Amino acid sequence: MTALLKHLHLLFVLLSFIGFFIRGIWMMQGSGLLKRKWARVLPHINDTLLLVSAVALAVVMGYSPGDHPWLMTKIIALFVYIGVGVLAFRHPKKPVRVAAWLIALGIFLYIVSVALFKHPLGFMLTLGA
Numbered sequence: 001m002t003a004l005l006k007h008l009h010l011l012f013v014l015l016s017f018i019g020f021f022i023r024g025i026w027m028m029q030g031s032g033l034l035k036r037k038w039a040r041v042l043p044h045i046n047d048t049l050l051l052v053s054a055v056a057l058a059v060v061m062g063y064s065p066g067d068h069p070w071l072m073t074k075i076i077a078l079f080v081y082i083g084v085g086v087l088a089f090r091h092p093k094k095p096v097r098v099a100a101w102l103i104a105l106g107i108f109l110y111i112v113s114v115a116l117f118k119h120p121l122g123f124m125l126t127l128g129a
Contacts, residue, residue: 005057012050017108019043020085024101027089034089073120074111081107 019042026034033039058064058071065072081104088100113122 002057002060005053005060009050009053009057012046012053013112015046016043016050019046020108021105024088024098024105027101028094028098068118069120070114070118073122074114077107077111077114081111 023034023039023043025031026039063071065075084100084104084107088097088104091097091100110122113124114120117123117125119125
């Protein structure tokens with residue numbers, strides 16, 4: 001069960017990144033695809049499945065944010081990512097949207113690195129090495 005949840009979670013992570021990346025490209029190009037209903041709905045469906053799989057995985061593995069600082073860091077970074085991601089697609093000025101999109105991509109990669117290293121510093125652990 002744990003392996004299945006982990007693979008599902010990783011699939012939803014990958015789909016989330018690809019979707020966010022593509023929507024950012026469309027935003028920079030001014031593509032009408034961003035306004036399509038499926039382009040607005042599918043990311044929410046995937047991100048809901050991503051969150052459900054994350055919670056299920058944490059429960060099955062017995063992980064609690066209070067006991068695992070890296071998990072709490074991921075949760076906090078997720079809220080920051082969501083806020084910056086919203087800014088990326090809703091701010092009226094394109095340069096701000098592009099900057100927010102790039103920052104959100106960096107935060108996303110940081111969250112992945114925290115998960116991989118199981119440490120709040122994530123990829124920053126390797127900067128001192």
